[in-house]
Structure formats: C-alpha cells, structure tokens
Amino acid sequence: MRPLAVLASRVRYEEKRIFAALERREVPYTHVDTRRFSVELGDTAGGGPFFAAALNREISHSRALYASLLLEARGVATVNRSDVIEMCGDKLRTSLALERAGVPSPRTAVALSPDEGADAAERLGFPVVIKPLAGSWGRLVAAAHDRDTAEALLEHRAALPSPVQHIVYLQEFVDKPGRDIRMIVAGDDVVGATYRYSDSWRTNAARGGRSKPCPLVPELVAAALAAARAVGGGVLGVDLVEGPDGPLVLEVNHAVEFQGFQAAHGDTVDVADAIVAYAISAAEQNDDHVPLREAQ
Template identity: 55%
Template sequence: MSATPERPGGCGITVLASRVGADEKRLFDAFDRRGIRFEHVDTRRQWFVAGGRGLPRGLALNREIGQVRAVYAARCLTAAGVDVVNSADATEVCGDKWRSTVALEAAGVATPRTALALTPQAALAALDSIGYPALIKPLVGSWGRLVVRLADRAAAEGVLEYVAALPGPQSHLGYVQELIDKPGRDIRVIVVGGQVLGAVYRTGESLRTNVALGGQARPCEVTPEIDKLSVDAAAAVGADIAGVDLIEDRDGRLLVLEVNHRVEFTGFQSALASRVDVADHIVGHLLDRMRR
C-alpha cells in the first residue's frame, strides 16, 4: 500500500473507496475544512503482502461499496496495525442479515420474528411457523434488492422453487421474516461514536423506501426510545458509524430491521435541512479515535 501522508502525532487517515459519490465528496470537503490531509485509496487497485507490516500506523475509514472487498481490505489493514472504521468484524456482521439478527437478538434489541432455513424446503416450514404474509431476503445485499413479499404458501412455493435452482450453496439458505404492518414508512437513524445525529422518516411506493431508489425523506423527532434503540443496535453489531433502520408496527412499537455499516447520508442530511453535518461528525469521530 502506498505511504499515507503523515498527520499530527505520526498518524495518517486513509479513505477506502472504489466509488467516490456525493457522500465521499462531503467527507473530503469536511477533511479540507478542518485542514486535515488524507489519502483516498481505490480498493480496486490495492494489494497486500501476507505478513506485511510496512504500513504507517494510522486510521482508515472504510467506505468501500463492495462487501467482499470491504471486509478483506479491513482484515489486511488491521493485521498491518491500522485502525479501521468500521472494523472488519462490524463490516462482516452488518453485511450478513442473519449475523446481524443474531447479534441484535443477543443484545436484547427488538427485531421482527426471523428464521434461517438451511434449504428451500425447510424455508417453507419456517414460513408456516412465522405466518403469512412474510418476506424472504438475501443474506447479503443492499437497497432492498431481491426482497420478496410472500402473500401465502403458494407464492412461497413459487419463489423457493426458483431459489432451489440458483447456483451456489449460500443462495439456497432462506432468510425469512414476518412482514410488519407498518404505517407506510420506516425510520433511518444515523449513529456516530455512540451518538445519534438525527432521524428521518422514509416513505416509498413499495417495500423499499431507500432514498437512493426514489424514496422520500422528512425529519423525524428523535424520541428517547429511538435514541436508545439506535445506539443499542449500533453497539450490538460493533459499528462506530451506523445507519440504523427502524420500523413501527401498527401499535407504534419500534423494531430494528437492520444496521448498515457503510451509511449513505446525503439524502438524510438534505431532509434535515443541513441542521446536521454528518460528514463533519464522522471526521470528528475519526480524530477522536486517533487521539486515543
């Protein structure tokens, strides 16, 4: 890995990203405003030597969009003595829906009823137990891709017949979840360093409410319940920087759907009329980590 520019205290900041989007540009601007030099590393051109420890001790912000590259880059840098945010462990847990669910349940964080079936056939039995309507989701994925609403057993049989024909053993695992009768919205909360920066409601015309897919965002009051649930969820998966997705049932009870390790925040910040500078908070947290 190329040398990282030296910082006060002999540390360096590296930003790992193969794609520089609006969020990364906001982060770069935040570094510049604070007068902090940094190095952007495109992970598509990166390689590591096994056992190599020639990297300067410093800190890396992992903004890599590819899950596999993000995990392995974090593992390699950690082995070389670099502090990576989010950690490789957090990236792995957040990137796998079942591991996220297990971590949240272990921490006592409320989530929808969920099961993991090891075969498509077993998924039918799991769905019978959970009840219909329900959802089936891929273990790895973002932006709500390949999430399917199953109205009844006949629909499930059709989808699972297709799943059984997919290549690769991981594709045959069935992550199934109860469908929460939500009030047409979910809630995105951003947590940095154990602090909630704000929350927005996200609405859309389908199951997917992601702003990147055309969903609309508007401010949401951060209640004590939202604050605690979001901080607890980020801590459960070990994420310093997290996008926590909450959902309300018809009784107003809040549940955690998932925790995102590479949070997108431009739409979030716009919805809050720039009252919160997410990038600046992230940079501030990185500087705090470097001072430890």
C-alpha cells in the first residue's frame, strides 16, 4: 500500500493518537509539515512518495484548504476535501448548506455591515449570539442581551481591519440545559458523542468545557449525519444544542480536535482509529495516484 500523508504543522495529542493508530494497523505513513510543503504547478512527474491519501490535520485553515486543493489536483484523495474545508471554514456557507438540506438549526441572520447588524439583531430578538464568519475555540463570540450591548460589540467589530469581520453573523440564543453536544462523524458512521458542560454559556473545550459521554439516540445520530452530508461529508465534528423541539445544529467543524472527547469515553471509543479507518477507505477508493514532490 502506498503511504498515507498526514498533514500537520503541529503534532498535538490528536496527531500522536493518529500516528499510533496507523502504526497499530501497520499502515505506512509520512508526516508532512505543511510549512515545508510546496508543489510546482504543471509538474506531475516529480520525485517523492506516491500518497495513497492525505489525512489533513493542519491547524491553519488557509494552509489546510490549499494543501487539500493542491493534493487533489495531483489525484490524491484528501480527508477532508478542499470543498468541505472551505464550506466548514465559513459559518454563513455552512448555514446555507444546512438550510438547503433542511437540517434544523437555530434562527440565524446575517447583516452585511455592523450598522445594519444591530437592527438585524433586534428583528431576530434578544438575546442573540454574535459570531465571526471564521474562527474556532469560541474566539470573538459574544452574547448580546439588548440593543445597547449589540451596538457596543458591533462598534468594536467595525474597528477591526478585516472586511470579513464587518459581516455580522447572528444566531438566536438557545436556552440550553447547561450543555451542548459534540458528535464526531467519519463518513456514514457516528463515532460517538459527548455532552459539553461549562460554568459559562460557551462550552468549548479550549475554554475549559468538561466532556461526558452522550448516548447515541436516533434523533441525534440522524441530525449529525444529515449535517455532515450537507457540507460534503468526511471526518467532521458536529456541534448541536438541545432545543425545545429537538436537536439544533450549531456548527460543523472540519478540523476535529478530540482530546476531551477521548478522555470522556476512555477505552470504549477510539476516535483516532475511526479517523484512520476512514482515511484508509478513501485511499482504497482512489485508483489514480500521481506522484507529489514534498519539499525538503
């Protein structure tokens, strides 16, 4: 079997688990540091390994997107694909995909300027959650319980240099039971689920959220799989909240971190092995491998 490429500029807990899973399965692999990676366009006959597939674990959204794009142009199967990374890296695009697929989500509004954002928030109804279009770990996410707070937050957003930060993405504040749910999907399978608890309304693990196992009840499994299919599939983290009428999908993440998730499940779930199994399946389905030169 041709080696798998594991793309990562930082080797964290998750990548170490993935390397160990590959070694247990005796799957040859190459760790590719994306900071030392380049491709010459038009050069399809260069030296270097024939990658059976590439497991994209790059933490930088831009490098992850363009690495998958370049590899796909050389006939290498990528996990995740560039179109999925692009979709999940933009909350508006994700929301539109969920809407098209009929996946239940919180009420959402988008304003194309901070000035319009406060009016849009008022129409949506306070409290609202103001989120950046791109980002993770709960950064630049804020709750506004009234118009004065929304205007103050949006005034700050208007002062940021990036025009993308001036696009205002708003969601209703769902009165959740002190927790939300993270589910990990690999292809057509749900690997597992955790409740995420926090003393704050933001439950991100990066902000100290605590994870406990969550039962895989049918309505959660159906919502997670529908959300994953809506954005193009692959290895994905689906964040949900328990609404009054059933689960609502908050976000779909293309770069799945799972240290807290794995700790919550212990030996009952092996996230890294499930990811590796999916990458092997992608490699086996990809018959047309073209050599790619790795920068030295």
